[in-house]
Amino acid sequence: MGREPGLSVRLKLTLSYAAVIMLAGGGLLAVVWVFLLRYVPARMVRAPMSGPDRADLLAAFAPKAILMLTLLLIAGLVGGWILAGSMLAPLTRITNAARLATAGSLSHRIQLEGRQDEFRELSDAFDTMLERIEAHDAEQQRFAANASHELRTPLAITQTLLDVARKDPNRDPAELVDRLDFVNSRAIDLTEALLLLSRANQRTFTRGDVDLSLVAEEAVETLLPLAEKRGLTVETSGDVTPAVGSHTLLLQLATNLVHNAIVHNLPAGGAVWITTTMHPKTVVLTVENTGEILPASVVSTLIEPFQRGGGRIRTDHTGVGLGLAIVNSITQAHDGILILAARPSGGLRVTVQLPAVRR
Template sequence: MSVRLKLALSYAGFVTLAGSLVLAAVLVFLRCYLSDGVLFTFSRLVPNRPDPLHAFAPVAAAVFAFLLVFGVAGGWLLASRMLTPLTRITDATRRAANGSLSHRIQLEGRKDEFRELADAFDTMLLRLEAHVAEQQRFAANSSHELRTPLAITQTLLDVARNDPNRDTGELVDRLHAVNTRAIDLTEALLLLSRADRRSYTREHVDLSLIAEEAAETLLPLAEKRGLTIETSGDITPTNGSHALLLQMTTNLVHNAIVHNLPEQGTVWVTTTVHPETVVLTVENTGEKLAPQLVSTLVEPFQRGNERIHADHAGVGLGLAIVKSIAQAHDGALALTPRPAGGLRVTVQLPAAPPHTGR
């Protein structure tokens, strides 16, 4: 049976049961308070009328039948009216299943359970539509980025084939550089997919030690570019993947080094602990950045106009990977342009109890 029919029958059964109880109460009242003497007197005074107890039976049957019909009809109408919002929600669900994510229920009326369900469904559709659009942009950008090194490789091979006397050493060097970039891009895409799936084992880690490790690893690059790395902060315990959190921190420090002043620049790496969160902050000197540009840097393959052809510019997934790793650890990422120039990146993660080593 449909839900509408079940509601109608339930309503009819309730109305009929309530009416039957009322009729039974009246019958009990008549039996208790109308004595035999009263009934005898009534029959002598009204000889052509049956006694009230016998007359009550057909009336009760008629009322019972009326209540049953009324309950079914009224229950069906009420159920139809009550289930109208559910019909709209079902229609929106079918449209979403067929690929139409732009449809919204937008249920009017008072805020009841159906309105809350419809609003929650609209919110889900909104987020799902944004997520699908983001994935489509990511797939298109990934295809474009992966096609570029392959096209360059094809061009270099065509040139070498058409010019047998060309220096093969230069060709090998260029092919090696292009192949390295393609490998880096592929590994970055795999790492991003791994972070999105949250396929890692959680363990107790100290974010301050990870920050020191990342800074020490990238110190030669900073010295080569004439930069200074300053690390400071508290012990910041959290739970997560050491490898992913190290990759996240390394990406942040690497970006801070690459996108810095040509010389005499500085990178600050700081960790702080709060009652419920731990915070990693990476700041760097550099050119002044517009807030509109900063808000797009976490999108995949968004580097900014001046960053595309810089040395060690990466594959355009650095901050996208940082964002995915932070979200995979139930954290949040925030980017803020520094007033004096450069960028401040803050990663906030849930804090963990200090590790006792037992």
Template sequence: MTAPTGRPVDRAPGPSVRLRLTLSYTGFLLLAGVLLLAAVWVFLLRYVPERALIVPGSTGGTATPGVFPVRSELLRVFAPRAAVVMAVLLLLGLVGGWFLAGRMLAPVARITDATRLAATGSLSHRIRLPGRRDEFRELADAFDTMLARLDAHVAEQRRFAANASHELRTPLATTKALLEVARTDPDRDTEELLARLQVVNTRAIDLTEALLLLGRAEQRSFTRERVDLSLAAEEATETLLPLAEKHGVALETGGELTTLTVGSPALLLQLTTNLVHNAIVHNLPTGGRVWIDTAVRGDRALLTVENTGEQLTAAQVATLTEPFRRGTERVHSDHAGVGLGLAIVRSIAQAHDGALALTPRPGGGLRVTVGLPAAEAPTGGGQTRA
């Protein structure tokens, strides 16, 4: 166990679980032996008289006739033998209990070893406990699953850090190069230099803000409120309408008038804006279209953004939510963005206990569906809009 600071808790040493199991097993075995011997003794006392009268010739021997204390004699003979039985049970309980406890705790030892390896940063090790399913094997399988997810998450974070470093270095290197050129060439056009520096600086700011937004979404550090996805879709559409007109893309909104969920209004608006922006930018050169639809299906509030565009394969679509993953057209576009649009959408959806689904359209383009937990609609909701 670790303290909140991450350092191990300093605990006083105590008896091992194996020793405690052994003592428990031995104690139970001794208790069972005592109860068994007590039952035998009570049975004997029930049918053996306290005293017995011996008459001449009844025993077939030469015993002296008279009255003898039978129970006391029986106790004298029974007690040493009972003590021997209890000693054997004690020895058997200690030896057998220690062996059985070791066999039972062997899976725990393997899980502990794997935990120690994981604590040192080795996430590739797996327990893979053999045998049929039981409590220990379910624990080991759950631990293996956790290690696999952690390993994948750490690998993804390392790729993300490397990509982010590369993306941040690019505008800084460009700025440095422009400044060096300006210093060595006093006759260079200052207005052109300032314009290029502004473009590079704007890109660096956009990238930094996107990284901050992505981190905020992953930490879930926001207050949850009721949010209408249909209103978020309308606001995003109105904001990006000039960009759509510039690209010659027609925007269409539809679906239910009220599509309620619970979450951060700012983050869900950013999610919607990113989807609509991507749909506009990655579209046909002319005559492109974007459809934005909201609906409630069961306990899910759905936001769907669909656009025309180039033909995509399922393999290409599967990589679009990775950070800094860009399509072929995105690199050469004037609105290339920073490669975090769909990565931010996925993180925001996951932070709201939702899911993101991407599928290629048969005629070209992309269909993106975000499913979030639905909130209760007010009376009279569920109307549709054109």
């Protein structure tokens, strides 16, 4: 953005300091002069021991006053320049850090020393912003690499199946079509999940009143056949929990949580519990499930894209590895909090806190 050059802030502060000193000095001299006029007569008869009149006083006072104002001006300019430079030194460091960040260096930090003041608040806020941008940039790079890998896998499988079919024309085409259909469905699911994740991150949705308890029941009804197929019991309970957000995205959030709880469960005899609770300022959706005992190091990585607690082994309903990542993005888009905790007896407890509807 092109702008015409102007005076630097340091020079402006220097001139301001000098002007204040000149005004103070001039005011002080004026007070002294007025005070002397009260006790010196305008004219008086000369006598051998008589004192000076106003004319003599003015002749003696004026040069000294001019000299004093000149010295004050010089001291104000020099001292103001040094003082302004000292005061603006933190701002220079912040500016240099901003230029480094613009050039792509996100690891640089200002870390101003000393006690808390306005410059240090600005410095700490800038360091926090750089830290978040660096973390977000690293996350985006990992996400892009993982997404590329996940999208390349079905394409590579499709290419392999086509090569095998081309070399073996006597092979049953129905088997090839079935396998291609399965691979293509996985690719479509992954693409739709990526689009949903992008939409949640951009917060491009209309907000309205949504009852989390009804959303949870709808998700359970959709996934109940899958739970029955796996021999799991699903229990829902709780209060009416009016939240503010997108019904579509919150339904996707609840569906992902229930699906994740069903898929990552015990082989038989497992259970899933869905609970909604109402608080003065928040509504809470909790989804718990039985399963293997999860270490804390594994739980902390589950919300990252393409991470699966049970490894990367896929089954018919495992998903594409974006379930909890989408839940986390939807929660953040609704100004909520997502908490993951391992259950002592095995399995996972996921808690979603969202702002309640203000009445």
